Amino acid sequence: MGDIRVGACSWTDRQLVASGWYPPGRRDAEGRLRHYATRLPVVEVDAGYYALPSRRNSDLWVERTPDSFRFDVKVFSLLTGHPTRPEALPADLRARLGGADLAALRRGRAGDALLDEVWARFADAVEPLRAAGRLGAVLFQFPPWFAPGPAAEDALRECARRTAGRPLAVEFRHPGWWTAAEADATAALLAGLDATAVGVDTVQGAAGSLPPVLPVTRPRLAVVRFHGRSAAWGRGSKEDRFRHDYDVTELAAWVPRLRRAARRTDELHVLFNNCCADAAVRAAETMRGLLATPA
Secondary structure, eight states: OOOEEEESSSOOOHHHHHHHOOOOTOOOHHHHHHHHHHSSSSEGGGGGGTOOOOHHHHHHHHHHHHHHHHOEEEGGGGGGTTTOGGGGSSSHHHHHHHHHHHHHTTTTOEEEEHHHHHHHHHHHHHHHHHHHOEEEEEEOOOOOOOSSSHHHHHHHHHHHHHHSSOOEEEEEESGGSSSSSTHHHHHHHHOOOEEEEEEEEESSSSSOOOOOOOOOOOOOOOOEEEEEOOOTTTOOHHHHHHHOOOOOOHTTTHHHHHHHHHSSSSSEEEEEEEHHHEHHHHHHHHHHHHHHSOO
């Protein structure tokens, strides 16, 4: 059975820091990460979506974590076609843009030159993690309007080309990718790109709900992200969408599925994104306990 690593989608979330999960004396940037790495073996760098990560931070993260630790880095919003605030770009890139460029950014679009530069900077930023063996995955979370079809398939091939040599993971927010009619074709497409299909847990029955599938498309890594089961999924504020405390029965129901997936891959990352107060880290620690119990 592959190694099952359970963690959270942030270690710097303000509500987590304020929750008291970090002990006194471990609430500065270095102390938080060192403490987190003693409790959980993997973390998602969710902040990469909101601003380009920096190589300096990656160097520090390597220094502050053990050799066995993993970082799954979420790619910058512009690289998945999400609307992007111009302020999220580095100042030198922003200074090169005209009014039309800034308007395009807000629609999730950019010219080839800007995209090339953003891709290059992202790759440079995560290189220390890759070189140290700490880069678990480069996570592409595509928006709800990224629907199955030739244009989306071309975009996925471009992502695979741009991330060659780095572990690619893909999460869809359009439920059409994993319908009964499309699931096999989606899995085959991602397997052909050597990409990990990201499974999800969300509320069921709401507009935009995703089926709780966990396809294994890459023998080296599988990933599942637990987003909570808020009825506000797909609408409302971030806090509304992800506010959920998983109870032990909800988590235990996933254990057989996780174990089956782990038998088909070298490593399985189980990440909790219900980042309100300490809900995510508590759920992660509970899930670790359940997985440690003999079947």
